[in-house]
Amino acid sequence: MKVSIWNWVFLACIVIVLTITDRNLCAASEHRKHSKVHITNFKGEAENKFKTDESVYVKGSNFEPLTNVDVYVTENKKWVNGDPLTGTDISSDGVETIQTTSNGNILKTMVWGAPTVVGKYDIVVDANQDGTFDTGDGDAVDNKSIDPGFKVKRFLP
DSSP states (O other): OOHHHHHHHHHHHHHHHHHHHHHHHHHHHHHTTOOOEEOOOOOOOOEEEEEETEEEEEEEESOOTTTTEEEEEOOOOOOOOOOOOTOOSSSSTTEEEEEEEEEEEEEEEEEEEEOOOOOEEEEEOOOOEBOOOGGGTTTTSSSSSSOHHHHHHEOOO
């Protein structure tokens, strides 16, 4: 059986298209897999200890570009896949819905304005806005261990 050069070119094109598609799908799932949330102060600097007269801010990276995400301020706990988020936000203004940038970042955003309450807390980003912590769907938490993402201590003048 004789195969023409055009058959080989056609076959090569199919292989190239499938390879590019596979790489893009892998990159997209990898992109969501490593979403990160960072707790910051009003200057945008990393912070994990606040006083009751300070506001809490977040930044994030590696989320889906130009999509809305929900940001929860919650009591500290060890987060596991499938944990419910609905009803867990303890901040004075509730869940924050933030649109990511074209690069998939969350710009510095206040998520709990002063006055805050003494305690140990976590920040959880619900990337698909389904009200559940889903590690495979791009959700992120400041610290998956039992250690709190941040603490609020009493303000002493």
